Amino acid sequence: MSGLTPRKEDYIKAIYKLSERNRAVRVKDIAQVMGVRAPTVVGIVSMLKEDGYVEQEPYGYLELTALGREKAKALIHREQLIYKFFEDVLKLPSDEAKDNACAIEHYISPVCLERLLFFIEFISTCPHVKPKFLEHFSKFINDGDDINLACVACCCHEMSQESEVAQ
Amino acid sequence: MSGLTPRKEDYIKAIYKLSERNRAVRVKDIAQVMGVRAPTVVGIVSMLKEDGYVEQEPYGYLELTALGREKAKALIHREQLIYKFFEDVLKLPSDEAKDNACAIEHYISPVCLERLLFFIEFISTCPHVKPKFLEHFSKFINDGDDINLACVACCCHEMSQESEVAQ
């Protein structure tokens, strides 16, 4: 009964991901990937069964229902957007990006996520900004705090003899 | 005893913020801003007292210890960095930005936060990128999904073409 907590959402995602890799998903597998003991999984999963996200014959394998799969896909989509931002834009190492995306996914509002998506789109599809901007930011990260060193790669720099930028 | 949970961190921040506004902080005030009942506050605060973050005479006002203030400042600093990103870069409404920053603050890793800080610095201090980039992104948000409409404001665009902006 009752709604999905962040933790239950994590379990739904885990079952989905395992079922893509393994075919047969067992309580033990979930316990392993979630870093908990089997009884914990049984407890959470029994709630997910009541809520219609999961099906399981006694002592058998676990499967997501159609509802569960839809939910999982939506959750993983959210997670992926955030992951993409952390990895592609902020240039975080893949693991770090993944962990952070998974952790904060539950707490970001729809509006915030939408705006983040806008931003990723903006950065990665605008034909004028995309290549220079990301390259520029990469340099900024690598060279540390020396802004001017990074800035020589900027597209705007190339035309900066014409328009002097204040501030 | 034991460590700080995300929720306890929220209470420390709340006490700090209240003490800046009010002078005297009461259980009732914290209950109000945290959206809980007084006994909940008493319970959490009694743990924070044991851990040395808070001091209170019986039935009296609450005060952060030196340790508590340091902790609060560090937490609020983190929160502010994320808030700044959401508001200044992603252009979220202030309330939305604040709520999201507060919610995810506990879950973002130090590395991720550092990188976010880099990014804010990059966006807001690079003299070549700053003005054009943010202006450009604002247009992108306002004009929705039409990339090309947004892109006519790009500094790179001006460089290559001499066309007037269709707003």
Next chain:
DNA sequence: TATCTTTTTTAGCTTAGTATAATTATGTAC
């Protein structure tokens, strides 16, 4: 001073999420 109101505290209950230990079911090997 005595009473009434407000605030804090205590006591006891609930739910989510975890654990260990014991029990039950399944499956495989002889």
Next chain:
DNA sequence: GTACATAATTATACTAAGCTAAAAAAGATA
């Protein structure tokens, strides 16, 4: 086809964070 190994489940208990209801302290007022 019994016996052992593995896996799932049940029983029980703990912690964090919340609640209500009632008791106790402080403050205000007639």
